[in-house]
Structure formats: C-alpha cells, structure tokens
Amino acid sequence: MALLDLKNISVEYKLSNGTLKAVDQVSLKIENGDIIGLVGESGCGKSTLIKGIINLLPSNGKVIDGEIIFDGVNLVNLSKEEMRRRRWKEISLITQSAMNSLNPVYRVGKQIIEPVMEHENVSKKQAMEKAGELFDLVGLERGRLDDYPHQYSGGMKQRAIIAMSLALDPKLIIADEPTTALDVIVQSQILERINSLLETYDGSMILVTHDISVVAQTCNKVAVMYGGQIIEYGDVVQVLKSPNHPYTMGLKNAFPSLTGEKKELISIAGTPPDLSQELVGCRFMERCPFAQEKCKIPAEITYVDTGYFYCARSDERDELRRQADIPEVWESNI
Amino acid sequence: MKNIFKLFSKNKVGIIGLTIFTTFVFIAIFANYLAPYDPMQIQFSPDGAVKRLMPPSFEHLLGTTYMGRDVFSQMIIGSRVAVLVGVISAVCVAFIGTNIGLISGYFGGKVDRVLMGIVDVMYGLPFLPFALILVSVLGPGVQNIILAIVLITWRNSSRVIRSQALSLKNRTFIEATKLTGASDWRILYRHIAPNVVPVSLIYVSTSMASAIMTESSISFLGLGDPMQVSWGRILFTCYSSQAMFKAPWWILPPGIAITLLVLSGYLMGRAFEEIANPKLRER
Amino acid sequence: MADNKVIEAIDLKKEFIVKVKREGKVRETKTLKAVDGINIYVNKGETLGIVGESGCGKTTTAKLLLGLHEASDGKIMLGDKDISHLHGSELKKFRKHAQMVFQDPYESLNPRFKIKNTIMEPLEIHGIGANKAERYEMAKEILNESGLRPAEQFMDRFPHEMSGGQRQRVAIARALVLSPEFLIADEPVSMLDVSIRAGILKLLRKMIADRGLAGIVISHDISLIRYISDRTAVMYLGKIVEQGDTEDIIANRYHPYTRALLGAAPNPDPEVKFTLDGIKGEAPNPVDVPSGCCFHPRCPECMDICKTESPKETIMDNGQTVLCHMYGGK
Numbered sequence: 001m002a003l004l005d006l007k008n009i010s011v012e013y014k015l016s017n018g019t020l021k022a023v024d025q026v027s028l029k030i031e032n033g034d035i036i037g038l039v040g041e042s043g044c045g046k047s048t049l050i051k052g053i054i055n056l057l058p059s060n061g062k063v064i065d066g067e068i069i070f071d072g073v074n075l076v077n078l079s080k081e082e083m084r085r086r087r088w089k090e091i092s093l094i095t096q097s098a099m100n101s102l103n104p105v106y107r108v109g110k111q112i113i114e115p116v117m118e119h120e121n122v123s124k125k126q127a128m129e130k131a132g133e134l135f136d137l138v139g140l141e142r143g144r145l146d147d148y149p150h151q152y153s154g155g156m157k158q159r160a161i162i163a164m165s166l167a168l169d170p171k172l173i174i175a176d177e178p179t180t181a182l183d184v185i186v187q188s189q190i191l192e193r194i195n196s197l198l199e200t201y202d203g204s205m206i207l208v209t210h211d212i213s214v215v216a217q218t219c220n221k222v223a224v225m226y227g228g229q230i231i232e233y234g235d236v237v238q239v240l241k242s243p244n245h246p247y248t249m250g251l252k253n254a255f256p257s258l259t260g261e262k263k264e265l266i267s268i269a270g271t272p273p274d275l276s277q278e279l280v281g282c283r284f285m286e287r288c289p290f291a292q293e294k295c296k297i298p299a300e301i302t303y304v305d306t307g308y309f310y311c312a313r314s315d316e317r318d319e320l321r322r323q324a325d326i327p328e329v330w331e332s333n334i
Numbered sequence: 335m336k337n338i339f340k341l342f343s344k345n346k347v348g349i350i351g352l353t354i355f356t357t358f359v360f361i362a363i364f365a366n367y368l369a370p371y372d373p374m375q376i377q378f379s380p381d382g383a384v385k386r387l388m389p390p391s392f393e394h395l396l397g398t399t400y401m402g403r404d405v406f407s408q409m410i411i412g413s414r415v416a417v418l419v420g421v422i423s424a425v426c427v428a429f430i431g432t433n434i435g436l437i438s439g440y441f442g443g444k445v446d447r448v449l450m451g452i453v454d455v456m457y458g459l460p461f462l463p464f465a466l467i468l469v470s471v472l473g474p475g476v477q478n479i480i481l482a483i484v485l486i487t488w489r490n491s492s493r494v495i496r497s498q499a500l501s502l503k504n505r506t507f508i509e510a511t512k513l514t515g516a517s518d519w520r521i522l523y524r525h526i527a528p529n530v531v532p533v534s535l536i537y538v539s540t541s542m543a544s545a546i547m548t549e550s551s552i553s554f555l556g557l558g559d560p561m562q563v564s565w566g567r568i569l570f571t572c573y574s575s576q577a578m579f580k581a582p583w584w585i586l587p588p589g590i591a592i593t594l595l596v597l598s599g600y601l602m603g604r605a606f607e608e609i610a611n612p613k614l615r616e617r
Numbered sequence: 618m619a620d621n622k623v624i625e626a627i628d629l630k631k632e633f634i635v636k637v638k639r640e641g642k643v644r645e646t647k648t649l650k651a652v653d654g655i656n657i658y659v660n661k662g663e664t665l666g667i668v669g670e671s672g673c674g675k676t677t678t679a680k681l682l683l684g685l686h687e688a689s690d691g692k693i694m695l696g697d698k699d700i701s702h703l704h705g706s707e708l709k710k711f712r713k714h715a716q717m718v719f720q721d722p723y724e725s726l727n728p729r730f731k732i733k734n735t736i737m738e739p740l741e742i743h744g745i746g747a748n749k750a751e752r753y754e755m756a757k758e759i760l761n762e763s764g765l766r767p768a769e770q771f772m773d774r775f776p777h778e779m780s781g782g783q784r785q786r787v788a789i790a791r792a793l794v795l796s797p798e799f800l801i802a803d804e805p806v807s808m809l810d811v812s813i814r815a816g817i818l819k820l821l822r823k824m825i826a827d828r829g830l831a832g833i834v835i836s837h838d839i840s841l842i843r844y845i846s847d848r849t850a851v852m853y854l855g856k857i858v859e860q861g862d863t864e865d866i867i868a869n870r871y872h873p874y875t876r877a878l879l880g881a882a883p884n885p886d887p888e889v890k891f892t893l894d895g896i897k898g899e900a901p902n903p904v905d906v907p908s909g910c911c912f913h914p915r916c917p918e919c920m921d922i923c924k925t926e927s928p929k930e931t932i933m934d935n936g937q938t939v940l941c942h943m944y945g946g947k
Contacts, residue, residue, distance in 0.1 A: 053634040183670035188881035188891050213883035236887045254812050256840040257886040267816035506724035514739035515712035528729050
C-alpha cells in the first residue's frame with residue numbers, strides 16, 4: 001500500500017469575485033522511501049497542493065474533491081485536532097521561510113524537545129538526548145542546542161528546522177523550497193544531508209521547488225505541475241533527460257548548465273493561465289509551440305515505463321522532443 | 335490622486351463625514367442669504383418690547399438670546415468663522431507639517447536633528463494655554479487664533495510624515511531614480527511626496543477638527559473676537575447671561591453644531607486612514 | 618590586450634564602520650571591509666560576470682562603480698576619466714554613462730508612475746529631446762526594443778498591471794534610454810520564473826552587443842554567469858579570488874573556492890551529481906575576516922603560509938588571475 005495516495009484532489013480558493021481552482025484533479029502515489037520532486041513555477045498550484053494535504057490552507061481555501069489517503073486514513077475527513085496530531089508526528093513540514101519560524105525568545109534546544117515531550121512520553125533528559133542525536137545527523141554541534149536562534153546563521157537555522165522536522169520520526173517530510181533562500185554551497189550541504197538522512201531513516205519526502213537542478217540532485221521521482229494539474233510524472237532520470245510533455249521539454253531547456261557544451265537557453269512565451277476562469281482542454285496550449293486543434297480537448301493519459309503524462313500529441317513525443325531542443329522553435333512563438 | 339478619490343467615495347464613513355462638512359461649507363458660503371436676520375440686531379416685538387429669551391417659534395426658529403437676538407441667524411453666520419478657521423488651519427498645518435516631515439526624513443543629518451529638535455520643544459508646549467497666551471498678547475481676532483492653532487498643531491503631522499519619508503527613501507525605486515541623475519528635490523517632491531499624500535490628508539481632516547474645537551474653546555473663554563459671531567462666542571454669551579439652564583434653544587445649537595463639524599473632520603480622517611493603510615480596509 | 622576598456626577599477630576598497638554587539642552588552646566598533654582591493658575591467662561589447670555568495674561584496678562593488686557609494690581607496694576609471702570622487706553636476710553628468718538594472722522588478726519601479734513617465738523622466742532630467750512629444754517617441758522606441766511590443770499598449774500602464782518579466786523589461790528600457798556606455802545588472806532574473814529568464818538574459822545580451830556596452834552581471838548562480846558572461850570574476854569576502862575568461866574559469870577552477878563553488882552548483886542533469894570537495898564550515902561574518910588568506914579556515918588545501926600571509930595576485934599563462942599561495946601568490 002502506498003504511503004500517501006492522492007486521488008483526484010481539487011483545491012479551491014474563494015475570492016471576492018468568484019472562485020479559483022488552484023489544484024484540479026491531481027492524483028499522486030508516494031511509496032515508502034520515495035523522494036518525489038514537485039516541480040512547477042509560480043501559480044502552478046504546488047504550494048496549494050501540499051497545504052491541502054496537511055490541512056494548512058488559509059481560511060478561504062478548501063479541498064473540494066478527492067481523497068488523501070495517508071497510511072490508510074483519509075485525511076480529508078479528519079477534524080482539525082486529529083490532523084494536528086498527525087502533523088509533525090507522521091507528516092512534518094519544512095517551509096521556505098522556516099528559519100523565521102524559530103521563536104527568537106527560546107533556546108533552540110527547548111524548541112526541539114517541546115514537541116518531542118508532548119507527543120511521546122519521554123523525560124526531558126531523554127528528549128534532549130534525542131535532540132543531540134538529531135543535531136549530529138544534520139551536522140550541527142550539540143553545544144549549539146543552548147543557543148538562541150539569532151546566534152545561528154541562515155544555513156544553521158535551516159538545519160535546525162530540518163532536525164526539528166525529524167524529531168518525531170515522521171513517515172513523510174514535505175519540504176517547500178527548503179533551500180531557495182540559501183547560498184549555493186550551504187544549499188548543497190543541506191541537500192546532501194537530506195539525502196543521507198532519508199537513506200538512514202528510510203523516510204519519504206515530497207520536495208517542492210521551481211528549481212529542477214535541486215530535483216535532479218536529490219529526488220528519485222518527479223511530478224511536473226502546470227496550471228493546477230500534474231502534466232507529467234516519472235522517474236527523475238527519464239523525465240529530466242527525455243521529457244514527454246512540451247512544458248517539461250521547455251523547462252529543461254530553460255536551465256543553464258555548467259557541464260557540457262554551452263547551449264542556447266529557451267524562453268517560454270506568455271504567462272500561466274488564469275485559474276479563476278473555466279478552462280477547456282490543455283492548459284499549456286497558449287504557450288506551446290506544438291499546439292494544434294486537437295489540444296482543445298483534454299488529453300488522455302499516456303503511460304510510459306516509469307510514469308505518465310498528458311498530451312494530445314503523445315505519439316509524436318520523440319519528434320517533439322527533438323524539436324524542443326531547437327531554440328528557434330520556442331522563439332517563433334513569441 | 336484619482337485613486338484616492340475613488341477609494342474615498344467607496345468609504346461609507348468618509349462619505350458621511352464629507353456630507354456633513356460640505357453642508358456646513360455651503361451654509362457658510364451662503365450665510366448672508368440664509369440668515370433671516372442680522373445676527374447682532376436686537377429684535378423687538380410689535381409692542382416695542384425686546385424679544386428676550388423667547389423659545390423657538392416660526393419667526394425665530396431657534397428662539398432668541400437674552401439680548402433679543404435671533405439665535406438661528408447667529409448660528410448661520412457663526413458657521414463662517416468655524417469653517418474658515420477649520421479649513422485655513424488645516425491646510426496650513428498639513429502644508430507646514432508635511433514639508434518639514436519630508437525634508438527632515440529625506441535629508442536626515444543636521445537638518446533632521448534641528449527640525450525635530452524644534453518639534454520636541456513644541457511638544458513641550460501645552461496647546462490651549464499657549465493659544466490663550468498668544469491671543470492675549472496679539473489681541474483677539476480670527477487670524478491670531480488661526481496662527482496659534484497652526485503654530486502648535488504642525489508638530490504632530492511632521493513626525494509621522496518624517497517616518498514615512500524615512501521608510502520610502504530606502505526603497506529600491508528611489509535608488510533607481512537617483513541613478514538616473516534625479517536631484518534630491520525632484521525625488522522628494524515627485525516620488526516621495528505623492529506616496530505621503532494619504533497620510534497628509536489624515537492630518538488635514540483631524541487638524542481641522544481640532545482647530546474648530548480650539549477656536550470654540552477660546553471664544554467660549556471670552557478671548558475670541560468680540561466683533562465676530564462665532565459658535566464659541568454664542569456659548570460664552572449664553573454662559574455669561576446665566577441663561578444656560580433657562581434657554582436650551584440657545585445653549586444646545588452651538589454645542590451640537592461644533593460636535594457635528596468636528597465629527598465630520600474625524601470621520602473623513604478615518605476614511606483617509608483606511609486609504610493610507612490598506613490593512614484597515616477589510617473589516 | 619585591446620585597450621577597449623570602458624570601465625576599470627584599480628585596487629578599489631570600501632570600508633564601513635560598524636558597531637557590533639558581542640555577548641552581553643559589549644559594543645565594539647569594527648571595520649567591515651566590504652570591498653578589499655579589487656581590480657576589474659570591462660571592455661566595449663563585453664560582459665563581465667561577478668559571482669559569489671552573500672556578503673562577498675559584489676553588490677557593494679556595483680554601487681561603487683555607479684557612484685552610489687564613495688570609495689575608501691583606489692580608483693575607478695571611465696575611459697580615461699577618473700570618476701572615483703564625483704559630486705554635484707559632475708556626478709549628474711556621469712549618470713548618463715552608467716546605469717543599473719535591479720534585482721526586484723516589483724520594487725525598482727515607482728508604483729504610482731505610469732510606464733511612460735518612468736521612462737521619460739531620465740530624458741527630462743538630462744534635457745534630452747526637444748519637447749515632451751519627442752521624449753514620448755524615444756520612450757516608445759526603447760520599449761519596443763526591449764520586447765514590449767507594441768509599446769503603445771504599455772505606455773499608460775502601471776507596474777502592478779504587468780508581469781514580473783514585463784516589469785524587468787521596463788527596468789532595462791529605463792536604464793538604456795539614456796544610452797549609457799556601461800550597464801550593471803544585479804541578479805536580473807533571480808526573482809523571475811525560470812521559463813522566462815532566458816528572454817530577459819537574451820535581451821541583455823543583445824543590448825550589450827548591439828550597443829557596444831560594457832556590461833556587468835552579478836549573480837550567485839554560476840550557471841547563469843556562464844550563460845551570459847564572456848569573462849568572470851569570483852568574489853569572496855571582498856576579494857576577487859579568481860578572474861578570467863568564463864570558459865577558462867569553469868574548466869580550470871584554480872582557486873579552491875572556485876572549485877567548491879562550481880562543484881556545489883546543482884546540475885539539472887540528474888546523472889551528474891554535485892560535489893562538496895571537502896570544503897568546510899560556513900562563510901564567516903564579513904566583520905571578522907580571517908588573518909592571512911581570507912579563505913584559509915575553510916580551504917581543503919590550507920598550508921601554513923595561508924594562515925599568516927595574504928596572497929598576491931598571480932597571473933597564469935592564459936591570462937587568468939588567481940589569489941592563492943598554491944600558484945605563487947608572492
């Protein structure tokens with residue numbers, strides 16, 4: 001049984017002048033030990049999706065459809081209290097500005113042991129020992145447990161947050177842009193830590209980011225989101241080296257690389273769709289250089305080796321992939 | 335600016351305030367036509383007796399005073415002083431306070447220290463006593479009252495505008511404008527000042543309210559211009575005639591009118607506050 | 618080397634006096650050496666990339682070159698003119714020659730100005746264009762050139778009515794409307810969606826090439842720097858530790874910090890993993906610069922001499938410069 005099974009999830013926001021469907025019929029399965037990258041740009045719905053999973057949507061947001069089966073339990077039906085208990089103990093969340101969620105007036109150690117003592121019946125001494133172990137794991141000196149957050153650098157704060165998120169041995173960690181605010185070297189150090197931690201723990205993770213390089217370095221599977229839907233899913237090597245959906249193809253070619261020949265980058269013209277409107281057919285159509293009449297009808301799912309994707313021209317994908325590597329193809333669209 | 339008008343027109347509180355205010359302005363402008371009698375003229379009844387302390391009637395809508403003068407006319411004419419003092423003081427205060435705040439906040443350094451030092455000194459001066467002293471030295475007269483009000487009140491707005499200017503001057507688009515070669519004055523008046531206008535408008539409204547209160551207080555204490563008919567003066571005359579409890583038609587109208595006009599100032603100020611601080615808008 | 622230098626910094630230094638609070642209530646006054654003696658230059662039509670992590674001094678360098686900060690020491694030359702200490706009308710005249718595109722497209726435009734006014738204002742300030750109509754036409758032209766076509770559609774808009782990418786194009790148009798010789802772009806795309814970054818970068822590249830500008834692009838993203846710069850300077854704690862042709866730097870990586878920086882950069886290719894190459898710890902607070910070579914506490918190749926002596930610039934055979942004892946440094 002999958003650890004987390006999202007079945008046709010839709011999330012809607014109520015606006016002053018209507019509704020906005022930020023997530024539209026998303027399905028995703030996460031097995032034990034998976035590290036899934038959830039990739040997309042602004043407005044694609046990735047942040048909304050994870051907030052929906054752990055019930056941390058703002059007051060005007062609601063999961064209006066589908067099931068979220070975590071470890072056999074449908075999270076949609078849980079009360080706020082029951083969900084709160086699950087949070088941190090079974091699913092923990094690391095956010096982008098997590099460093100700012102450390103309370104500046106309490107020592108860091110105290111902030112870690114509190115949830116431990118609350119959720120598990122252990123003494124303060126035992127909890128502190130656990131905190132020490134966690135600090136070892138994330139590469140922080142144990143002595144630092146007695147410090148206040150302002151004495152930590154940005155990278156150290158993020159490591160402390162990761163330690164906190166592991167404190168209760170959660171089965172699933174959701175990380176929303178955990179390293180975006182950090183410098184390159186610190187980012188790599190943290191990502192490396194996350195990798196080795198997950199190996200040791202045999203835990204699972206959803207890593208939400210706009211940066212496919214981060215996904216390439218840490219994840220084993222990737223889901224690409226666009227316009228509130230997952231448009232492609234599969235093994236990370238397959239999706240990033242031989243993408244099947246034109247958006248993924250475009251995205252891949254928009255990232256500069258340090259290795260290999262210096263290549264020309266592409267730009268995808270246009271802007272993401274307005275999700276407060278009723279949308280028909282493929283949401284990427286307006287910006288896709290390969291769009292045709294048949295794209296006006298929602299595409300059927302196409303299964304491949306390690307995953308699936310949605311594209312009306314799925315049988316031409318090898319040819320489209322070849323064309324997508326040519327910058328002029330994307331330019332003529334502007 | 336158009337944006338401010340649009341936002342203001344959607345603000346119920348502000349519209350109420352504006353309506354009240356405009357009504358008074360209208361009355362003040364057309365006072366001479368609206369007042370049925372000369373406010374200082376003693377009214378005689380057909381049999382030759384002075385119409386002393388008469389209750390409201392068809393001929394005298396708000397009755398008469400101890401000296402036999404028509405209260406209603408006095409109220410109408412009195413609105414002129416109220417509106418004049420209110421508007422002129424408000425505009426002067428906002429103008430002085432905003433400019434000093436902008437210059438102090440933007441240029442900083444010695445200029446800031448000197449200007450804010452003056453503001454600190456001004457804060458030490460108690461409002462009403464200072465106004466009274468000034469009026470007794472310079473003599474009664476509406477212009478002196480306005481002077482006193484303006485001299486004291488500008489200190490409030492200048493501090494707030496200063497902190498606005500301080501926070502704006504560090505924003506990226508100001509740095510970008512500097513890079514294009516813009517002079518400090520251009521940046522101050524074309525880029526920073528427009529962003530500060532909503533806050534200035536708050537002070538226009540609230541200082542108008544406090545100016546009217548002050549004028550009424552000064553007149554009530556008998557230090558106002560005896561030649562001018564003002565609401566505060568009406569209160570003073572009523573009080574001195576010891577007719578306060580005998581003639582409610584005489585003592586209440588000025589109080590109510592002052593309250594309404596002052597209230598309109600505060601209501602408009604509240605509307606501008608909500609415009610300046612969008613977070614207050616959704617309630 | 619062709620003496621085409623448009624802008625050059627010679628031994629440029631910038632120090633700030635800061636009050637630092639230690640444990641307890643002790644307040645120390647320390648000197649923050651934001652920029653500690655750097656030498657860079659940019660030729661006509663060329664782009665120099667400055668790469669480094671936060672606190673390395675790259676933004677301060679940009680501000681020095683644009684006259685937004687005054688240098689504590691050293692010289693800045695624009696062509697053959699010393700522009701290190703300009704004031705008043707001289708400074709204003711200089712503004713026509715050097716411009717900048719900022720990182721945040723949401724903050725660098727005045728939210729109350731229509732686009733046309735933002736673009737026309739610099740022209741007005743410098744008295745370019747005989748009248749308003751002429752300036753309007755010039756504004757339209759530069760907007761068209763910046764990819765906002767047709768310009769008429771954008772002239773009367775406000776920034777909040779435009780996307781991030783469009784706003785950045787406006788920022789570029791504003792910078793170029795004065796026809797400067799020198800343009801700095803500070804993290805020009807880091808706040809934009811990935812799929813539209815290339816468009817902005819290509820626009821910058823085109824403008825620099827077409828107009829023969831000297832361009833400097835600052836970024837923490839080395840892959841981006843590779844894409845857009847001809848030459849690169851790597852900065853660490855106020856010093857340039859390595860400088861040269863971009864492809865050379867990437868291939869050779871002489872300085873241990875460069876090696877660490879490039880190794881750590883995540884690669885979009887899942888089959889090429891990043892490496893951390895033994896680099897230790899985190900960047901120190903710029904107020905507490907280590908003795909000797911500023912990189913020595915973290916350097917996997919640290920030798921005794923590195924702890925005590927600051928290395929001097931070594932010029933390698935291919936013209937690259939390195940600041941490291943391993944290559945001479947004397």
